[in-house]
Amino acid sequence: MELREGQVAVVTGAASGIGLAMARRFAAQGLKVVLADVEEGALHKAADELVAEGATLLARTVDVSDRDSVLALADAAYDAFGAVHVLCNNAGVGSGAEGRMWEHEPNDWAWAFAVNVWGVFHGIQAFVPRMIASGEPGHVVNTSSGDGGIAPLPTASVYAVTKAAVVTMTESLYAHLKAENAPVGASVLFPGPHMLRTGLWESHRNRPERYAKERPRRTPYRSLGQWETAMREAGREVEFTPVEEVAAFVVDGIRAGRFWLLPASDHSDRQILARSRSMLDRSAPDYLENFILD
Numbered sequence: 001m002e003l004r005e006g007q008v009a010v011v012t013g014a015a016s017g018i019g020l021a022m023a024r025r026f027a028a029q030g031l032k033v034v035l036a037d038v039e040e041g042a043l044h045k046a047a048d049e050l051v052a053e054g055a056t057l058l059a060r061t062v063d064v065s066d067r068d069s070v071l072a073l074a075d076a077a078y079d080a081f082g083a084v085h086v087l088c089n090n091a092g093v094g095s096g097a098e099g100r101m102w103e104h105e106p107n108d109w110a111w112a113f114a115v116n117v118w119g120v121f122h123g124i125q126a127f128v129p130r131m132i133a134s135g136e137p138g139h140v141v142n143t144s145s146g147d148g149g150i151a152p153l154p155t156a157s158v159y160a161v162t163k164a165a166v167v168t169m170t171e172s173l174y175a176h177l178k179a180e181n182a183p184v185g186a187s188v189l190f191p192g193p194h195m196l197r198t199g200l201w202e203s204h205r206n207r208p209e210r211y212a213k214e215r216p217r218r219t220p221y222r223s224l225g226q227w228e229t230a231m232r233e234a235g236r237e238v239e240f241t242p243v244e245e246v247a248a249f250v251v252d253g254i255r256a257g258r259f260w261l262l263p264a265s266d267h268s269d270r271q272i273l274a275r276s277r278s279m280l281d282r283s284a285p286d287y288l289e290n291f292i293l294d
């Protein structure tokens with residue numbers, strides 16, 4: 001779709017990282033932006049920054065895992081601006097699960113699913129019917145990850161399962177929009193192609209009491225900096241993609257109507273081929289990598 005000045009973009013998880021970069025990019029293109037995030041302090045700081053840069057915006061404290069909270073966000077967005085053209089279901093968390101799958105706490109699964117899967121579904125339900133009814137061009141971008149969206153990192157498997165669900169949900173959404181001849185498109189985003197310096201490694205900062213861990217972690221949470229040091233000490237080079245590059249890639253992808261917002265990467269292509277080959281050969285998934293959180 002064409003992106004024009006005066007259109008409206010809603011971004012969840014907009015207080016930090018990729019979400020903030022997307023909101024900033026939309027604002028720089030002249031769109032009005034609705035920033036939604038559960039972390040109130042960070043949200044207001046982000047909103048102040050964007051306003052100082054000239055953005056027209058609405059900032060709302062929203063918990064995407066709570067259906068009513070997302071429905072209220074949609075009401076607020078339409079009350080403020082009268083339309084929504086772009087919806088980025090981007091809020092997401094790492095699960096904090098440790099060890100083998102049979103050792104995981106059910107609350108690690110419940111929390112990650114509540115935000116990463118139900119959060120996307122709530123966004124679709126709250127916004128898409130009104131976007132279709134408006135008859136105006138629109139676009140939905142759901143944030144997945146190479147971890148799960150392409151193939152799981154078995155050491156971050158809960159997260160991977162949620163991100164695989166986001167791909168399947170977005171493929172289905174695409175088919176449903178097409179079946180309706182809706183003027184609304186859909187894309188699934190794989191941020192990258194490299195690692196990103198965002199708050200994802202500190203996701204536990206936003207973990208609500210209702211999904212609290214039932215037992216203390218065996219090992220402390222590892223920060224991105226600690227992981228980076230460990231990788232370098234193990235002789236593995238770590239590359240980073242700036243969040244601004246991801247945001248520019250999303251804007252280009254919306255303009256071009258691209259479904260797979262999957263940046264060019266030999267590594268991703270090898271994973272896709274290995275997985276497809278394994279399925280076509282009916283052979284075991286021995287291509288899976290085991291390095292990231294070990």
Ligand SMILES: NC(=O)c1ccc[n+]([C@@H]2O[C@H](COP(=O)([O-])OP(=O)(O)OC[C@H]3O[C@@H](n4cnc5c(N)ncnc54)[C@H](O)[C@@H]3O)[C@@H](O)[C@H]2O)c1
Nearest residue numbers: 013016017018037038039063064091092145196198199200
């Ligand atoms: N950082 C990476 O390497 C990477 C890679 C692939 C995919 N992703 C995905 O990108 C998206 C953005 O993550 P990021 O890396 O920018 O991390 P981030 O932590 O910097 O940003 C995520 C934002 O989501 C918000 N959030 C968390 N729970 C929420 C909830 N219940 N309701 C509303 N907002 C909530 C957080 O407060 C935060 O502002 C996520 O979906 C993440 O899974 C990140």
